[in-house]
Amino acid sequence: MTYGYARVSSKDQNEDRQLLALAQFGVPPKQIFVDKQSGKDFDRPAYQKMLRKLKEGDLLVMKSIDRLGRNYEEILDEWKKITRDKGVDVYIMDMPLLDTRRGKDLLGTFISDLVLQLLSFVAENERENIRRRQAEGIQAAKLRGVKFGRPELPIPDEFEDICSSWREGKYTAQEAARLLGFSVTTLYRKSKILEK
Structure with missing residues (x-):
């Protein structure tokens, strides 16, 4: 299968791009498993379901190695689990050297393992680089004065009057917040700013 x-x-x-490539390869739609979540680990429902179905002699096809995951050590462990423990062949479409159907001799296995290790390292390294670039970008934006999160709600003209009435017990916090168009949390936070 x-x-x-x-x-x-x-x-x-x-x-869609991956599904199209798998369909063009000839994988039946009912035998394609799709996850919509991070590749940081292998705790993914469709992946785990697929693993349970794989049997010796089956072929597993993926568009690229990073679809398997992004953690170097875990990718290597999964590859061994699939190819050696289960006896399943793997073909990575973007990297034809990662095709365990061919070169089952010592040299072919060595080349596949070497390419896998290199690509797994590159996938994890790219994940780390993305994280680092994202953190650097956020830091640079903060230095330029960019504010993150939701924009601050303006304080309405009637804020002081409504807050005073609320403190005097004429309104509940929920009523005062509703009149101002705030959440109760925002009412409390903004009233503390007013007190200062």
Whole structure:
């Protein structure tokens, strides 16, 4: 049996490119497993379901190695679990050297393992670089004065009057917040600013 695996990192990303490639390879739609979550670990429902179905002699096809995951050590462990423990062949479409159907001799296995280690390292390294670049970008934006999060709600003209009435017990916190168009939390926070 031939199975396909596709993964995107979040629910709003589109897996169509991977599904099209798997279909063109000839993987039946019912045998394609798709996860929409991070590749940081292998605790993914479709992936785990696929693993349970894989049997010796099956073929697992993926568009690229980073669809398997992004953690170097875990990718290597999963690869061994699939290819050696289960006896399943793996073909990575973007990297034809990662095709365990060919070169089952010592040299072929060595080349596949070497390429896998290199690509797994690159996938994890790219994940670390993305994190670092994101942190650097946020820091640079903060230095430029960019504010993150929701914009601060303006204080309405009637804020002081409504707050005074609330403190005097004429309004509950919920009523005062509703009149101002705030949440209760925002009412408390802004009233503390007013007190100062």
